[in-house]
Amino acid sequence: MSLPTCQNCNNQWTWKMTFLQLLRFKRELTCPYCGKAQYQSKDSLWKMNFTGIGPYILLPILFGLSIPLPVIISYSVIIILLFFLISPYLMGLSNEEEPIF
Numbered sequence: 470m471s472l473p474t475c476q477n478c479n480n481q482w483t484w485k486m487t488f489l490q491l492l493r494f495k496r497e498l499t500c501p502y503c504g505k506a507q508y509q510s511k512d513s514l515w516k517m518n519f520t521g522i523g524p525y526i527l528l529p530i531l532f533g534l535s536i537p538l539p540v541i542i543s544y545s546v547i548i549i550l551l552f553f554l555i556s557p558y559l560m561g562l563s564n565e566e567e568p569i570f
Contacts, residue, residue, distance in 0.1 A: 470558035473513075477564065478503040487557035496566060505564075513561035514569060520559060524548045 474481045480502040482490075490498045498507045509517075525548070531541050 470555070472557060473507075473560045473562045475500040475502060475505070475507060476562055477505040477507070482557075484557045487560055488553070491556060491560065498562070507562040507564070508566045510561040510563040511567040511569060513559060516559045517556060520555070521552050 472481050472484060473487055477500060480500070482501065486501050496508060498509065499505070500507050525545075528541065528545075531544065
């Protein structure tokens, strides 16, 4: 895993730059070095979606095992924090907006 690199100027974004771009929730990202438009690659979108959703598949199992609610809430908070920490490393950039399917 590595941080994304601009496809125009080949500069690698920092974790903070990438995270701030992700918080904008827009498809078009702006390179902080050259100012050109960048888009999240299709592979990157799939990786982030599966990484973000995957741990929550376990929630029904946890409820079925009669695990106390505070433990389940703690699990959820930890998973969300971990996702935010690693999400910049999962992101890849492209010069063109790629269709998801």
